[in-house]
Amino acid sequence: MTALAKTQLPEEAHGPAESLLICGEYAIAGAPVPVRDPEDNSIVGLVTQADENDAARAVAFAHRERFVSANLPAHRRAEILERAAALVASRTEDLAWIIAREGIKTIREARFEVTRAAMTLKLSAEAAKRLTGETLRFDQRPGSEHRTGYFTREPVGVVLAITPFNDPLNLVAHKIGPAIAAGNTVILKPHQQTPLTALKLAEILLQAGLPPQILQVLPGSGDQLGPILLADDRVRCVSFTGGLETGRRIAAAAGLKRLEMELGSNCPTLVLEDADLDSAAEAIVSGAFWAAGQNCLHVQRVIAEKAIAAPLRDRIVALAENVQTGPKRNEATDMGCVVSEFAATRIADSLVDAFNRGARLLIGGRHHGTLFEPTLIENVPSDHALARDEVYGPVTVLSEAVDLDDAIQQANATPFGLQAGVFTRDLDRAHRAVRDIEAGAVMINESSDYRMDAMPFEGVKLSGLGREGVDATIHAMTEPKVACFTHRLPRS
Numbered sequence: 001m002t003a004l005a006k007t008q009l010p011e012e013a014h015g016p017a018e019s020l021l022i023c024g025e026y027a028i029a030g031a032p033v034p035v036r037d038p039e040d041n042s043i044v045g046l047v048t049q050a051d052e053n054d055a056a057r058a059v060a061f062a063h064r065e066r067f068v069s070a071n072l073p074a075h076r077r078a079e080i081l082e083r084a085a086a087l088v089a090s091r092t093e094d095l096a097w098i099i100a101r102e103g104i105k106t107i108r109e110a111r112f113e114v115t116r117a118a119m120t121l122k123l124s125a126e127a128a129k130r131l132t133g134e135t136l137r138f139d140q141r142p143g144s145e146h147r148t149g150y151f152t153r154e155p156v157g158v159v160l161a162i163t164p165f166n167d168p169l170n171l172v173a174h175k176i177g178p179a180i181a182a183g184n185t186v187i188l189k190p191h192q193q194t195p196l197t198a199l200k201l202a203e204i205l206l207q208a209g210l211p212p213q214i215l216q217v218l219p220g221s222g223d224q225l226g227p228i229l230l231a232d233d234r235v236r237c238v239s240f241t242g243g244l245e246t247g248r249r250i251a252a253a254a255g256l257k258r259l260e261m262e263l264g265s266n267c268p269t270l271v272l273e274d275a276d277l278d279s280a281a282e283a284i285v286s287g288a289f290w291a292a293g294q295n296c297l298h299v300q301r302v303i304a305e306k307a308i309a310a311p312l313r314d315r316i317v318a319l320a321e322n323v324q325t326g327p328k329r330n331e332a333t334d335m336g337c338v339v340s341e342f343a344a345t346r347i348a349d350s351l352v353d354a355f356n357r358g359a360r361l362l363i364g365g366r367h368h369g370t371l372f373e374p375t376l377i378e379n380v381p382s383d384h385a386l387a388r389d390e391v392y393g394p395v396t397v398l399s400e401a402v403d404l405d406d407a408i409q410q411a412n413a414t415p416f417g418l419q420a421g422v423f424t425r426d427l428d429r430a431h432r433a434v435r436d437i438e439a440g441a442v443m444i445n446e447s448s449d450y451r452m453d454a455m456p457f458e459g460v461k462l463s464g465l466g467r468e469g470v471d472a473t474i475h476a477m478t479e480p481k482v483a484c485f486t487h488r489l490p491r492s
Contacts, residue, residue: 001035017046018199019040020219022054023061024212035102038370039328039337044101047195050218057229058216061156062185063234065213070155070183072126072211077181077399083208088169088201089118095169095200100328102194103168104294106336107329117201120453124177131474133180149484156258156477157235160229162222162250164242165339166294168194172201174453178473180205180214184237187229192254193339195219206212222246230254237477241296244390244462251465258282260466260476265418265459267448268301268411272404272435273308275423279445281423284396287449289323289335289374293394297419297449300391302398303407309400313362316376316398320363323374337370338393344370348394352384359382362398378409388414401432404429406440412483418459421447430464440467 007295017032032046050058085193088095096110096116112142117439131153156358172190176236179186190198195217203219218225229235230253237258240250247263269287271280271293304312330334338344344367349366350455354377364375378398386397401407411420419441420435443450458467466476 012485018196018219019048020050020054021199021202021212021215021217022050022058024065028327031083032040033067037101038104038193040369042182043124044098045196047219050225052219052224052228054218056232058187058218059158059232061213062187062216066155066185068202068211068213069180069185070157072183072214074131076209077128077183077189077407078125078212079178079203080209081128081177082120082390083204084210085118085121085125087112087204087208088121088173089241090327091204092118095197096444097199098377099169099194100300102196102335103165104290104336104339105166105243106332108335109291111156113167113170114345116318116453117173120170120173120470121177121479124173124181124474125179127470127474128181129477133480136482136484142486144428146488149482150239150242150484151480153182153475153478154481156479157184158235159184159186159237160189160235161186162189162226162240162242163191163198165194166291166296167199168469169201170235170453171241172198172291173469174373174470174473176201176205176215179468179477180210182474184375184477185213186215187210187235188215189222189225189229190219191487192221214264215397226250228242228254233257233491239468239473241468251390258466258476260468260473262296262418262464262468263457263462264296264392265416265463266300266305266388266390267297267416267419267421267439268414268437269299269447270401270407270411270423271302271304271308271312271439272407272422272424272426272429273305274425275308276425276445277308277312277315280423280447281312281319283423283449284316285319286378287421287447289320290449292335292338292372294392295332295449296340296390298390299391299396299421299447301387301411302396303401303406303410304398306400306405307403309398313378313398317362320374320376323337326370333409335374335394338367338372339370341370343393344372347372347391350391351377351395353377354380354384354386357384357472359384360388365465366392372389373476387405389418404432408436410434412436417461418463419448419450420448427445466491 099110364373
């Protein structure tokens with residue numbers, strides 16, 4: 001195997017380009033492409049791009065080398081992931097700086113993401129050691145009294161991981177960590193706008209001792225690479241986080257392979273009349289404007305029982321007015337930019353359409369380039385996109401409900417169902433909400449914007465297929481293999 005020394009490209013004003021990681025080595029795959037900060041369009045760095053030939057080579061290599069990963073003992077997988085977790089934690093500032101430059105998070109949000117990524121890798125290390133099967137009672141069927149056996153969980157082989165821009169480190173860790181723990185080889189296709197963070201994580205994993213045959217990173221265009229990677233039957237699992245329409249295209253192109261897809265949502269948070277309004281308002285504002293609303297768990301709708309709707313609205317507006325927007329790398333900034341001017345214009349156009357249909361602006365609504373103001377609106381028609389679809393921006397819709405039945409009905413009136421939040425002191429009403437809200441998770445006395453990296457994570461309806469979360473992902477990236485022994489034991 002070729003030594004893993006990065007290929008040095010000609011120096012430019014922004015330093016050498018980051019090379020893609022393919023077939024066990026860093027390599028040049030064409031002219032370097034600039035990675036730009038969405039805040040001001042400045043060049044953060046350069047990265048070489050993979051093409052169709054690279055994609056084909058990567059699949060062939062991953063398939064050929066899959067036994068390197070499958071035969072790696074559990075203790076070695078765990079050691080590598082544990083070491084990588086420690087390295088990530090030790091490089092918090094460097095990684096956070098890259099996340100804040102090429103992505104949409106503030107420096108404080110980026111630091112928190114690094115902390116979570118280290119935990120995700122640590123959870124993956126622990127899971128690698130408990131990847132077990134079960135014994136099977138074959139004698140539960142008449143005629144099988146002389147059979148015993150068990151099943152193990154074996155790696156699927158080649159995993160294709162496709163990651164988004166909003167969590168360029170932790171969501172990569174959520175795919176790579178479990179894939180390694182399960183004994184697979186991985187081809188990572190990071191988002192075209194945030195490849196630098198993914199390449200840094202790959203570098204850390206290699207430094208932690210990961211055999212270079214196990215992981216490949218292919219920066220580049222999804223439209224160019226996707227058809228090659230998805231159509232190949234040697235890829236056995238596709239793990240994708242992103243938008244619904246892209247998910248549909250992936251499902252259509254992938255054929256007969258496992259699909260693990262998180263496709264977003266329009267998350268509601270319900271506030272019932274007995275709730276602690278101050279706690280509810282604080283959690284809602286945090287969940288509404290974290291990462292400038294570019295978050296699948298973003299609090300897009302607040303549904304309040306009528307008796308407390310007005311005081312809750314006043315609290316939310318007051319807190320939102322104090323959200324500091326500005327440069328992402330400023331320690332005082334609470335909320336940074338959206339991912340592009342196109343995204344800002346799309347959000348603004350959706351607001352204009354809502355206003356034309358009777359919606360009322362409470363705060364915000366304007367943008368300057370990619371900096372969009374924290375925005376709260378009410379009186380949005382129930383069939384409007386802001387009430388039904390994912391806005392992926394710092395916009396939250398407030399509405400009233402007559403009672404809990406009405407609140408649940410409003411919460412479910414969307415084709416998505418990722419997570420929901422419910423604020424109440426009444427245990428019976430809390431259990432009722434958990435039972436009847438159509439979502440993958442319901443958070444009680446927390447907004448929809450809460451996730452613990454070990455928990456199963458995915459939605460219902462159009463929010464996706466399968467489940468993320470370390471243990472759930474490992475389960476999806478393995479398959480049971482049964483062993484049955486027929487024997488003739490002497491009678492006692």
